[in-house]
Amino acid sequence: MMRLFLIVIFLFFPLNITDAQDVLRGEIRIELEPIYGAHVDPEYPLDNNSAYRRALELAALNFSAQIYGWSFHYDVGERARGIEEEFVLTALGEVRWGDPRLFVTHTRMENQVLSVWMDYRPSDSQRMRLEMWRKGMIRTAQSTGYVSMGDLDEGINWLSVRRMALEESARAAVRAILQGNERNRPKEAKGFISLQTFPLFGIDSGRWAAHARFRVDINEIIPFAVH
Secondary structure, three states: OOOOOOOOOOOOOOOOOOOOOOOOOEEEEOOOOOOEEEEEEEOOOOOOHHHHHHHHHHHHHHHHHHHHOOOOOEEEEEEEEEEEEEEEEOOOOOOOOOOOOOOEEEEEEEOOEEEEEEEEOOOOOHHHHHHHOOOOEEEEEEEEEEEEEEOOOOOHHHHHHHHHHHHHHHHHHHHHHHHOOOOOEEEEEEEEEEOOOOOOEEEEEEEEEEEEEEEEEEEEEEEEEHO
């Protein structure tokens, strides 16, 4: 079997886990010859070690976002009042690169894309966190976030680009929920958000795109009338 090396840029696969959250599972893919429009990856073409490292880094990001998620503070903004929109995420925990609870279960190579199924076996405390994401006033939302390749700083790395697109997708998810549930545009919203499934990364009309499904807990909404 081929050595694992891969990275997520495909799949919107629902979690295949037990009620006790015994195993988190997702597919990760990586292009071995990454070229995005006029942008060529600095490591092109990827060798086995680089691809393997990227796979584990991105898997750790995804599992971190599923288990721990983020707190958020969203200044919704309003152009007429001259108020800028601002969305700030703060990570609540991290699955680190090389975590022994992360396993590769299957790999496949096709058209210069290496695919791998990865499992993560949460600890007792992590299972408690996962269970919390299924209780209370948790809403789900599917959204897409975009980052223009033309706006990226020179030298920004592959993982940072995907993280930025994922955070933009999280902002879009919170915004969609607010628009669907609030009759009047609020000034601010605070709460928590986590990934429900692995995201799908790709290129869309010269922009990095992250398609993702989230769990969202909005626990404070501040209307304009308060100010």
